[in-house]
Amino acid sequence: xxxxxxxxxxxxxxxxxxxxxxxxxxxxxxxxxxxxxxxxxxxxxxxxxxxxxxxxxxxxxxxxxxxxxxxxxxxxxxxxxxxxxxxxxxxxxxxxxxxxxxxxxxxxxxxxxxxxxxxxxxxxxxxxxxxxxxxxxxxxxxxxxxxxxxxxxxxxxxxxxxxxxxxxxxxxxxxxxxxxxxxxxxxxxxxxxxxxxxxxxxxxxxxxxxxxxxxxxxxxxxxxxxxxxxxxxxxxxxxxxxxxxxxxxxxxxxxxxxxxxxxxxxxxxxxxxxxxxxxxxxxxxxxxxxxxxxxxxxxxxxxxxxxxxxxxxxxxxxxxxxxxxxxxxxxxxxxxxxxxxxxxxxxxxxxxxxxxxxxxxxxxxxxxxxxxxxxxxxxxxxxxxxxxxxxxxxxxxxxxxxxxxxxxxxxxxxxxxxxxxxxxxxxxxxxxxxxxxxxxxxxxxxxxxxxxxxxx
Numbered sequence: 004x005x006x007x008x009x010x011x012x013x014x015x016x017x018x019x020x021x022x023x024x025x026x027x028x029x030x031x032x033x034x035x036x037x038x039x040x041x042x043x044x045x046x047x048x049x050x051x052x053x054x055x056x057x058x059x060x061x062x063x064x065x066x067x068x069x070x071x072x073x074x075x076x077x078x079x080x081x082x083x084x085x086x087x088x089x090x091x092x093x094x095x096x097x098x099x100x101x102x103x104x105x106x107x108x109x110x111x112x113x114x115x116x117x118x119x120x121x122x123x124x125x126x127x128x129x130x131x132x133x134x135x136x137x138x139x140x141x142x143x144x145x146x147x148x149x150x151x152x153x154x155x156x157x158x159x160x161x162x163x164x165x166x167x168x169x170x171x172x173x174x175x176x177x178x179x180x181x182x183x184x185x186x187x188x189x190x191x192x193x194x195x196x197x198x199x200x201x202x203x204x205x206x207x208x209x210x211x212x213x214x215x216x217x218x219x220x221x222x223x224x225x226x227x228x229x230x231x232x233x234x235x236x237x238x239x240x241x242x243x244x245x246x247x248x249x250x251x252x253x254x255x256x257x258x259x260x261x262x263x264x265x266x267x268x269x270x271x272x273x274x275x276x277x278x279x280x281x282x283x284x285x286x287x288x289x290x291x292x293x294x295x296x297x298x299x300x301x302x303x304x305x306x307x308x309x310x311x312x313x314x315x316x317x318x319x320x321x322x323x324x325x326x327x328x329x330x331x332x333x334x335x336x337x338x339x340x341x342x343x344x345x346x347x348x349x350x351x352x353x354x355x356x357x358x359x360x361x362x363x364x365x366x367x368x369x370x371x372x373x374x375x376x377x378x379x380x381x382x383x384x385x386x387x388x389x390x391x392x393x394x395x396x397x398x399x400x401x402x403x404x405x406x407x408x409x410x411x412x413x414x415x416x417x418x419x420x421x422x423x424x425x426x427x428x429x430x431x432x433x434x435x436x437x438x439x440x441x442x443x444x445x446x447x448x449x450x451x452x453x454x455x456x457x458x459x
Contacts, residue, residue, distance in 0.1 A: 004078045007043065013239045014040050020237040022047065026156075026163040026185045028135065030170035030238040030452065033404060034245075034411030037166050038073045041131050042080045044164065048129060049104055050082050055128035055162070057104060059116075061152070062133035064089065064109040065380065071107075088112055110137065110148055117151040122158045130155055135165035136400055138184065139177035149180060156184045168407065169400040170238065171448040175220035175228060176203060182232050190231045202228050216286075229451045238452030247410050247418040251435070252321065253426040254313040256296065261427045263310075264292050268429055289397075289430055296425035297394055299337040307337045314423050315345050318393055321421050322346075322368070325389045330369045332405055334394035342370055342393065361386070371408075373401035384409045388416035395422050397434050399441035 007015070014036050017029055021044040031037045041060075048055040060070060067089060074080035086103035088095050089112060098106060099119065106127070108116050120126070130152075132138065138149050155161060165181055179198045182191050192198045199218060206219040220228065256264070271282045281303055282288040294300040299309045322329060331349070333339050343349055349368045352358045353375045361369045362382040369387065373396060387409045396402055410418045425431040 005076055006078045010039070010043075011036065011241065013241055017237050017239070018043050018047075021164060022052075024235070024237075026235070028165045028167075028170065028181065028185065028236045028238075030167060030236055030449070032240050032449075033168040033407030035168070035239060035241050036412075037168070038070065038133070039077060041133075041164060041166060042070075042074055042077060042083070045105060045129065045131070046079050046083060048162075057106070057126050058129045058131065059127040060105060060107045060131045060133060061110065061113050061148075062107065063137075064111070066133055067107045067109050069381065070105075088116055114147045114151040117154060122154060125155070125159045125161065127161055129162040129164065131164045131166065133166050135181055136167040136169045136177075138165070138181050140180060149184075152184055157187060169403055169445065170236070171445045174206070174218060174444075175224075176218040178228070178232070182235065185235050190235070191228075225447065226451070229448065233452055236452045238449050240446070240449040240453070245410050245412075245414055245418070247406070247420060249420045249422065251422050251424055252317055253424050254317050256313060256425050256427050257311050260295060260310050264295055264427075264429045267291060267295075292430040293394070293397075293434070294335055294337075296429075296431045297335060297338055299335070299341060301335075301337070307340075309337075309341070313425070314393060315341060317423050318342075318391060319345070321391055321423075325419065327389050328364075328367045328369070328387050329389040329391055330371050330383070330387050330405075330409065331391045331393050332371050332373055332396075334372070334396055338394055339370060339372070371405060373398070373405040380408050381411070384411050384414040388414065389419050389421070391421040391423065393423055395424065395431060395434050395438070397437065399438050399445070402438055403442070403445075 010018070017031070017040045020027060021029065021040065029037055029040065045055075045058050049058065060067075062070070067087065071085045074083055074085070083105055084103040086098035086101045086106045088098045088106055088108035095112060095115075099116070132152060138146075138152060140146055140149070156163060163185060165185065171178060176199075179191055179195055188194075192201065202220060202224050203218040204221050205215045205217075207216040208214060209216070267280060267282060268288060271288055272280065280291055280300070282291050291300055295310060296314075298311045298314055299307050302308050318331065331342060333342060339351065343351075346368055349370050350357045350360060350366045351370045352361045352366070353372055357366070357369070358380065360366050362385070364386040366386075369383075390406060390409060392402075406418075406420055422435065424435060
């Protein structure tokens with residue numbers, strides 16, 4: 004069993020940061036040991052400093068299950084007892100009423116838990132929010148989970164620890180909501196509108212109505228923005244000595260499909276043989292083009308129309324070349340269906356049974372949807388060192404987190420990341436280029452926060 008002596012130096016620094024920062028953000032890439040740090044922090048508050056009597060951990064459903072498993076690896080976590088606010092109503096009620104030092108709740112039940120406890124009687128002295136990047140849209144659209152978390156922040160004196168491996172998953176716009184949860188507007192302003200006025204400018208907008216669809220950081224504002232919030236963050240992107248190579252495999256769409264993509268992009272309407280498509284917005288156009296690059300698309304009536312097998316054939320070649328267990332990432336349900344049809348040995352690891360089999364080394368071809376299984380899975384690195392993106396997603400966070408399922412501590416091979424790209428499909432190359440830009444932006448964020456060392 005491991006002890007604090009097994010912590011890396013930056014983990015000890017992170018623990019010290021948590022103790023000295025009542026409300027802060029632990030930003031460390033997947034595999035860096037954030038959960039172990041949080042467990043040490045919880046144990047110290049409960050049983051060494053006696054500054055807490057009960058702790059709440061909010062996490063994705065899959066991640067909730069892994070907290071007790073991680074705790075079992077560390078001697079200092081021995082005194083911790085866990086109640087699981089998941090499952091049936093009766094199970095959830097028992098978890099809340101039980102005499103456990105740590106209550107674990109999934110995202111979907113967190114708002115319910117808030118309603119079940121009057122904030123004036125709030126029993127939790129620390130709230131840990133795992134995968135805090137999920138809170139990034141709170142200041143814009145007011146998600147239910149963000150509102151629940153903000154109620155805790157605004158109306159209690161609880162310590163708050165946000166944790167994520169992707170603290171800047173998209174644009175600078177998404178930094179506002181988590182920072183507001185930590186300081187209630189002290190650093191970036193009391194309103195999202197004020198924040199936009201100070202730091203952002205429109206990125207995409209309707210030239211006729213002026214409606215802004217997305218925002219970007221104004222040129223030269225990175226240091227000013229990051230400098231305002233750096234004291235709230237412990238950010239680290241350690242070199243874990245893991246090697247990975249990215250291999251882009253290009254396919255060419257059939258001429259008829261390529262022309263159909265161009266027509267849809269120009270006209271937002273497509274009538275091709277038996278395929279009828281109407282895309283009322285540019286966002287819808289991008290989604291349809293993405294599907295068409297995959298080889299199938301939902302038509303206006305919800306039916307799946309298959310267009311080509313270029314990516315399936317390329318995937319087959321890749322699997323023959325690697326001669327090793329592989330994870331294939333898909334995006335659409337018709338992706339999954341076509342993959343299962345083409346490769347009968349494939350196992351969807353979004354299911355509990357599939358994931359267990361994959362972690363036991365019993366799966367040669369695993370199918371993974373990054374939105375359902377991109378976070379909180381450990382153990383796949385023991386058997387997989389190949390990941391293939393059948394569909395490259397627009398979300399950098401999901402892309403990065405899925406890759407980190409096997410680029411993490413315990414990996415003994417050089418990881419190969421294959422991306423199958425339709426070179427003449429209009430949208431695929433654009434998505435890949437944006438992923439590269441987002442990766443650079445997040446790396447710059449980590450470098451600034453690490454270089455500032457405001458937490459020391």
